[in-house]
Amino acid sequence: MKFKILDKSKQFINTFSSFISFIILNPKKFLLKIKNSYKYLKRGDFQVIKNKLIIFLAKDSDLKKIDIKTYNIKDFGEKHFDFPIFKDPSVSIIIPVYNKLDYTFSCLNSLMENIKDIPYEVIVADDNSTDETKNIETYVKNIKIIRNKKNIGFLKNCNNASKFANGKYILLLNNDTNIQSDYLKYLLELIESDEKIGIVGSKIIYPNGILQEAGGIIWKDGSSASYGNGDEPEKYRYNYIKEVDYVSGCSIMIKKKLWDDIGGFDERFAPSYYEDSDLAFEARKHGYKVLYQPKSTIVHFENISHGNNAPHLLANKKAFYKKWNKILEKEHFSKDKDFxxxxxxxxxxxxxxxxxxxxxxxxxxxxxxxxxxxxxxxxELGLNVKFMPDDFRYDAIYAQKLENMGIEILYGKYYYNNFKKWIKENAKYFDFALLSRPDIAVKYMDLIKTCSKAKVLYYGHDLHYIRGLRRYETEKEPAILKESEKWKKIEFSVFNKADLILTPSINEKIIIDNNSSGKKTKVVPPFFYDNFNLTNKDFTERKDILFVGGFNHTPNVDGILWFLREIFPLIIKNIKDARLISAGSNPPDILRNMDNGHNIMIKGYVDDKELKNLYGNARIAIIPLRYGAGVKGKTVEAMYYGVPVVSTSFGIEGMPDIQKTIKPIDDAKQFAAEVIKIYNSESLFKLMSEKETAYIKKHFFKETAKNIFLDILDLNKP
Known part of the structure; x- marks a missing residue:
């Protein structure tokens, strides 16, 4: 999918104008922001200032428009197409046609330009055309042409053509369509991602760029609605994969076996209308899901393929209701309600x-x-999941991962300004709300509690005020103590309003329980794994000492600097070729400047693949934290990979019975001695690796987390 990008000068003018408007309309808020920025600047938290600026810019950005492409319908006398030939096509693209060669040619043109690296075949099903379609082979080579001796109508034409399909999947594609870039790729990826997906369909757009349909709805009375019709196709609500009642017949991909098992379109709906809805209901009857894939976009001119047959629409609606009334009454909503x-x-x-x-x-x-x-x-537990980022910024790389799971994300300028309205309008549908982090929870807690009957869960990641207290004990800065006191008020205000407090550690549960009378607290694993079949390198192939952690988190900065200044020099005296590798986003300049290209390497951000390789090459993982709170992801992750961990007390806190597996060391000399001992002992390395892996299987197994949340979300109840 391509996007139009704003000209940089225009983007700057828009942002600057919004900035000036903000100052004029909100002078007190502006002065407060200046005051807060000075506080961060004074403390040297430049990354915080950068992040706040990014958030401000994101709130001012409008949604990026989808760039669609249509193909000239008058080109068929000038162009000739030679389609590729594949011995074993994955997809059989069936295009039913009756006259209108100009549209058919335009459709074929879009196929030629937009399908790459996928074996496919094209079947043109000619329903006894009388125009130049009868000579289509003059213009197009290497396609199958199925000609009916008489006109049998759209539905029966599709059924007949399907008998000649050789692909694993059938794609029914109207001739009045133009597919867009990677249209087929995204349909194929989705239908192959789960064996229980039987049908997938596309985001359908009119030639003027307006949305025609983002999945179809069937109401209790059998009437239908094209969801999103007439709206802007780039809006968030149309951009996540989801189950739908049906997908439009102009673009349907279905498993060939399922199509054959069903028997194709039900001919009681001939010549057309409701055959696509009926096919979707049949797919579910056979145990399959019907999904909408927003990344697969298609332009549809509409009503060219089979014309406007209003009498058939009304008659087929009655036939459809008669066939499926029990399902409609049980599983569907009254017309135009509960969208x-x-x-x-x-x-x-x-x-x-x-x-x-x-x-x-x-x-x-x-x-x-x-x-x-x-x-x-x-x-995975089957919930209807909605996600609201407090910055309302759309980060495509990460957002699309959620949208591919089926999660709807609220983002953009409109929802930044209208999130309260959205919550109030839809709160009656919320069964649960999970609020993350104290500064976020305090902003939304009262609104959700007032507007909905949702069970409100709070997850803080750690106790911020405890982390602040421990930092104060290390740095003795009065401002840090004051900040800690502020966090304590916020956190306990949130605790007292939440219906259930979720915490990653038993230590924090005890603190919360002792200070929040009558509140229910539940320990939940912050990380979990289900694949323990890792192939690990031999001890002799490992050379590195590894630290992993993002540096927007101040305990990580303090910890690695302490290690490099006071511990690593002691290690180097005993192990001349030891090498420390630090991996984590946003390392500060003071840390980057310590990279000597020899035995200290500061890598910054690494992707998951490279991180896995780093663990594979590491002999030891260090967790040299001098303050902090909560369960540390870096500790759990290193143990999962079977890398022996040397840690301070803060690096392993909150983990049940962890001292039976890892002995905490808070003294610099003793920390260095432990690293040296493990680094030089293959037998000790293997023993610790085995013990750590067993610990993770016991305490951080995905099935354990699943069972905890089944109970929390009342999903165990019938």
Whole structure:
């Protein structure tokens, strides 16, 4: 999908204008922001200032427009196409036609330009055309042409042509369509991602760029609605994969076996209308899902393929209701009501709203990884999941991962200004709300509690005020103590309003329980794994000492600097070729300047693949934290990979019975001695690796987390 990008000068003018408007309309807020920025500047927290600026710019940005392409319908006398020949096509593209060669040629042109690296065949099903379509082979080579001796209508024409299909999948494609870039790729990826997906369909756009349909809705009375018709196709609500009642017949991909098992379109709906809806209901009857894929976009001129047959529409609606009335009465909503649930078949699902500071970036920080895993788990548990980032910024790289799971994300300028309205309008549908982090929870807690009957869950990642106290004990800065006191007030205000407090550690549960009378607290694993079949390198192939952690988190900066200044020099005296590798986003300049290209390497951000390689080459993982709170993702992750961990007390806190596996060391000399001992002992390395892997299997197994949330979300109840 391509996007139009604003000219940089125009973008600057728009942003500058909004900035001046903000100052004029909100002088007190502006002065407060200046005061806060000075506070961060004084403390040297430049990354915080940068992030706040990014958030401001994101709030001012409008949605990026989808750039569609249509193909000239008058080109067929000038161009000739030679389609590629594949011995074993994956997809059989069936194009039913009756006259209108100009549209057919335009459709074929779009196929030629936009299908890459996928084996396919094209079947043109000619329903006894009388125009130049009868000579289509003059213009187009290497396609199958199935000609009917008489006109049998759209539906029967599709059924007949399907008998000649050799692909694993059938794609029914109207001739009055133009597919867009990677249209077929995204349909194929989705239908092959789950064996229980039987049908997939596209985002359908009119030639003027307006949305025609983002999945179809069938109401209780059998009438239908094209969801999103007439709206802007780039809006958030149309951009996530979801189950739908049906997908439009102008673009349907279906498993060939399922098509054959069903028997194709039900001919009681001939010549057309409701055959696509009926096919979707049949697919579900056979145990398959029907999904909408927003990345697969198509332009549809509409009503060219089979004309306007209004009498058939009314008659077929009655026939459809007669056939499926029991299902309609049981599983569907009254007409034009409950769009929030009807648009993605959530009649039997519980809805959860998750709010966090931004779209999670699981490869950059531990908190994001936790929220990402929870989101993924909620989808697997069958919940209707909605996610609201507090910055309302759309980060395509990470947002699309959530949208591919079926998660609807609220983002953009409109929702920044109207999130309260959206919550108030839809709160009646919320069964649960999960609020993440104290500064985020305090902003939304009262609104959700007032507007909805949702069970409100709070997950803080750690106790911020405890982390601040421990930092104060290390740095003795009065401003840090004052900040800690502020966090304590916020956190306990949130605790007292939440219905259930979720915490990653038993230590924090005890603190919360002792200070929040009558509140229910539940320990939940912040990370979990289900694949323990890792292939690890031999001890002799490993040379490195590894530290992993994002540097927007001040305990990580303090910890690695302490290690490099006071511990690593002691190690180098004993192990001349030892090398420290630090991996984590946004390392400060003071740390980057310590990279000597020899035995200290500061890598900054690394992707998951490179991180896995770093663990594979590491002999030891260090967790040299001198303050902090909560369960540390870097500790759990290193243990999962079977890398022996040397840690301070803060690096392993909150993990049950962890001292039976890892002995905490807070003294610099003793820390160095432990690293040296493990580094030089293959037997000790293997022993610790085995013990750590066994620990993770016991305490951080995905099935354990799943069972905890089944109980929390009342999903065990019939």
């Amino acid at each position: 929030f649930l009807a648009r993605d078949r959530s009649f039997n699902k519980k809805t959860i709203l998750i709010i966090d500071h931004r779209i999670p970036t699981p490869d950059q920080d531990a908190g994001s990884k936790t929220i990402y895993q929870y989101l993924e788990l909620f989808c």
